[in-house]
Amino acid sequence: MRAMAKDGEQKKSGGFFARLGERLNRGRGLGLSLGFAGRKLDAELLEELETQLLLADVGVAATDRILEQLQRKLGKRVIESDAQVREALRTILADMLRSHAQPLKIDTSAKPFVLLVVGVNGSGKTTTIGKLARRLKDQGYELMLAAGDTYRAAAIEQLQAWGERNDVPVIAQQPGADPAAVIYDACEAARARGVDILLADTAGRLQNKAGLMAELEKVVRIASRLDPAAPHEKMLVLDASLGQNAISQAVEFHNTVGLTGITMTKLDGGGKGGVLLSLAEQLDVPFRFIGVGEQAEDMDLFDADAFAAALVAPDNS
Numbered sequence: 001m002r003a004m005a006k007d008g009e010q011k012k013s014g015g016f017f018a019r020l021g022e023r024l025n026r027g028r029g030l031g032l033s034l035g036f037a038g039r040k041l042d043a044e045l046l047e048e049l050e051t052q053l054l055l056a057d058v059g060v061a062a063t064d065r066i067l068e069q070l071q072r073k074l075g076k077r078v079i080e081s082d083a084q085v086r087e088a089l090r091t092i093l094a095d096m097l098r099s100h101a102q103p104l105k106i107d108t109s110a111k112p113f114v115l116l117v118v119g120v121n122g123s124g125k126t127t128t129i130g131k132l133a134r135r136l137k138d139q140g141y142e143l144m145l146a147a148g149d150t151y152r153a154a155a156i157e158q159l160q161a162w163g164e165r166n167d168v169p170v171i172a173q174q175p176g177a178d179p180a181a182v183i184y185d186a187c188e189a190a191r192a193r194g195v196d197i198l199l200a201d202t203a204g205r206l207q208n209k210a211g212l213m214a215e216l217e218k219v220v221r222i223a224s225r226l227d228p229a230a231p232h233e234k235m236l237v238l239d240a241s242l243g244q245n246a247i248s249q250a251v252e253f254h255n256t257v258g259l260t261g262i263t264m265t266k267l268d269g270g271g272k273g274g275v276l277l278s279l280a281e282q283l284d285v286p287f288r289f290i291g292v293g294e295q296a297e298d299m300d301l302f303d304a305d306a307f308a309a310a311l312v313a314p315d316n317s
């Protein structure tokens, strides 16, 4: 049984992050096994920890930074307990993530505020739009969805199903239609109806990567026709279970469209979560939301302290 009923911006610190802790890497966080008590943070121990962090998708640069900070915090004294190391790690990770924890701000004067979701096929774009629709609707916004993934009929139907579930209108055309035309139509319709927020889906697969990137560039360009500030949010949806491949994807999308936010999905599955540290180290793009399941309520704001705490397994493990 799952706790339901969420209202608006209410912070779900306890419940949600307890769930995140349970789900992240199936309850193992980064999966670090410590056994540090009575030892010193010497070369051997640093190497053990380095291997574990790299295996947890933290990446080389972020791993180096973490170990450097840990040495600074713990010095060469004998370590009393794993809890002491965990506490130090929580602080270090939260500090690395904090500047990236910037919640999405809706400019309500935009009418519509256009939120374009990009990412490769299967990363969770359409599901994230569904979750956002639920969340933003609960907050009282007037919404519209645009079925910009015209690549497959199933993709359009999937978005329409989320629209029906949340009682939100969906602008769609036939499969194979020009996605930029769909987005333009939707921008016009949203403006005519005085909608607050337009959530626009896109395809993640084309004949080739260059084709996909060219199409996204066009979508972004056309979306700015009616409002030069649109799309106001260009959100990359990234599948955390891709590990270090998520990093190269993020860099590529950022270079193409200039991302303004990242939402990380599937942190409940094989995703170890360490990849966010790697991303934080390499890209100056805010983390908006995290997804920990397939249902509408399985998403929340990214919070650096809570995420760091969930990454470092509890002291009793």
Ligand SMILES: Nc1nc2c(ncn2[C@@H]2O[C@H](COP(=O)(O)OP(=O)(O)O)[C@@H](O)[C@H]2O)c(=O)[nH]1
Binding pocket: 119, 120, 121, 122, 123, 124, 125, 126, 127, 128, 204, 237, 265, 266, 267, 268, 269, 291, 292, 293, 294, 298
């Ligand atoms: N476990 C889990 N599954 C997810 C999450 N987000 C999306 N999915 C699933 O991933 C699959 C692909 O999602 P979809 O939204 O269709 O991806 P898209 O191709 O990027 O639009 C679907 O089966 C979703 O239910 C998540 O946070 N956790």
Ligand SMILES: [Mg+2]
Binding pocket: 125, 126, 127, 149, 155, 201
């Ligand atoms: Mg989709």
